[in-house]
Amino acid sequence: MEAARGQAGADGSPLEHLLERVRRIGDLGSAAAVLAWDERTMMPSGGAEARAEVLSTVARVRHEMFCDEEIGELLEAARPEAAGKPDDSFEAATVRVLSRDWEKARLVPAELRAEMARASSIAEHAWVDARRRSDFKAILPHLERNVELARRFADCYRGFDGFEHPYDPLLDEYEPEMDTAEMQRVLGALRDGLVPLVEEAARRKPADDSCLRGRFPLPAQRELANQLLAELPLPADGWRLDPTEHPFATGIALADVRITTRYDERYLGTALWSVLHEAGHGLYEAGVDPELERTPLGNIRSLGLHESQSRMWENWVGRSRPYLKHVLPRLRRAFPDSFRGVRLDQVHRAANRSQPSLIRVEADELTYNLHILVRFELELEIFTGGLELAKLPEAWNERYRDYLGLDVPDDARGVLQDVHWPAGAFGYFPTYSLGNVIAGQLWAAARADLPGLEESIAAGEFAELGGWLREHVHRYGRRLSPAEILRRAGCGRLSVDPLLQHLRGRVELGTS
Numbered sequence: 001m002e003a004a005r006g007q008a009g010a011d012g013s014p015l016e017h018l019l020e021r022v023r024r025i026g027d028l029g030s031a032a033a034v035l036a037w038d039e040r041t042m043m044p045s046g047g048a049e050a051r052a053e054v055l056s057t058v059a060r061v062r063h064e065m066f067c068d069e070e071i072g073e074l075l076e077a078a079r080p081e082a083a084g085k086p087d088d089s090f091e092a093a094t095v096r097v098l099s100r101d102w103e104k105a106r107l108v109p110a111e112l113r114a115e116m117a118r119a120s121s122i123a124e125h126a127w128v129d130a131r132r133r134s135d136f137k138a139i140l141p142h143l144e145r146n147v148e149l150a151r152r153f154a155d156c157y158r159g160f161d162g163f164e165h166p167y168d169p170l171l172d173e174y175e176p177e178m179d180t181a182e183m184q185r186v187l188g189a190l191r192d193g194l195v196p197l198v199e200e201a202a203r204r205k206p207a208d209d210s211c212l213r214g215r216f217p218l219p220a221q222r223e224l225a226n227q228l229l230a231e232l233p234l235p236a237d238g239w240r241l242d243p244t245e246h247p248f249a250t251g252i253a254l255a256d257v258r259i260t261t262r263y264d265e266r267y268l269g270t271a272l273w274s275v276l277h278e279a280g281h282g283l284y285e286a287g288v289d290p291e292l293e294r295t296p297l298g299n300i301r302s303l304g305l306h307e308s309q310s311r312m313w314e315n316w317v318g319r320s321r322p323y324l325k326h327v328l329p330r331l332r333r334a335f336p337d338s339f340r341g342v343r344l345d346q347v348h349r350a351a352n353r354s355q356p357s358l359i360r361v362e363a364d365e366l367t368y369n370l371h372i373l374v375r376f377e378l379e380l381e382i383f384t385g386g387l388e389l390a391k392l393p394e395a396w397n398e399r400y401r402d403y404l405g406l407d408v409p410d411d412a413r414g415v416l417q418d419v420h421w422p423a424g425a426f427g428y429f430p431t432y433s434l435g436n437v438i439a440g441q442l443w444a445a446a447r448a449d450l451p452g453l454e455e456s457i458a459a460g461e462f463a464e465l466g467g468w469l470r471e472h473v474h475r476y477g478r479r480l481s482p483a484e485i486l487r488r489a490g491c492g493r494l495s496v497d498p499l500l501q502h503l504r505g506r507v508e509l510g511t512s
């Protein structure tokens, strides 16, 4: 029998007591998520400093509550309840996941965590200005500080859970249970397959995407975005959409999903595909087994799996011919001047236009992963290859020439473009590409299981795909490891082949 997830009474089992303790910590996490959502959607900018203090206090209190000795004692006491239960049982998975989190959390001194948070906040501010002036020297001392702290952070995990590579602990923050060697195997194969495809695309003419450019009044875009979300299998009365500068999605509760997007009056593609992307994240958050809500297994930790869901809805669904066939009549109604006389073929090609470009967040689907590979390789060189940070712009520019055939005109459009390194987030970037690889594999598996998938998408019916993803991915939360989720979904080991096959089709479509 599964442990009751209600309030543990005085006579509750050790696991019930443990869950009650951890539930309070999780509730503070939900409170912080609301504050963070508010910060990026509603809060006047004047509130930034005060909000940073509040969020830092909540983070510190949660950390202290979790690292408490008593959590360890409760874990020990709960072990017999999990012993002998199958690995994927609630009891065994909870004890496994919590033990690892607890041991990990206690290895890093609180002062080092506070120092990292402080350094990243100072560096982020310096970065805004450095990027505006394209001044790498201004950010260099901050990057040096972040890297030094990240090294100290990684050192805390020496010998933990099979970590071998100095980059393993950094990666584990964003992709638990994935090691550097496997990431190098996967992303190396992706680079080898992708560079020739991008070279071929670059020799051709980018597809015409003029139907997506022009003037698209914001009220009509907002209405369209809401319509697109309303037909996805999101929980009824359980989501909302708001505008923001850098789109994200966050699950406050299973039936409280906050989706955000950005609108560009001159380019319809920004809102269209960012809404579908963030909806993919939201569907994942909402799809966790309700039994796991407010338990340690209800929190999704693998950014790779998370990104696989967003990319699938954005690219495999959102840029596909069946989906665009379904959406085109609506585009004609919402923006008659832009879509009068435009054929499905044209929209399909415009949606998949491919051309190497300098900025990651504006990159098309075909070239996107090369931007990530540059960053992943440079991170490995910084942490293990002795790359001096002062030489980072040079190393960056060289790779953009080699992989994308582009000359980087200035650091603002080069090494300074992303916030991740100033924010001290090393190990984050590769999860974006991992997400694309996984999306390719999951899509192939879903198609094999659902022979009518494309017809249902063309008819604007998404319950079939949504149900498949919920059944094979979402519902597990952290009950299974990402590798086990993929194995059970019929994907086998990580493989770049389905993604490369998908992208090969995009070369033809996105160029002429």
Ligand code: ZN
Pocket: 277, 281, 307, 310
């Ligand atoms: Zn995403």
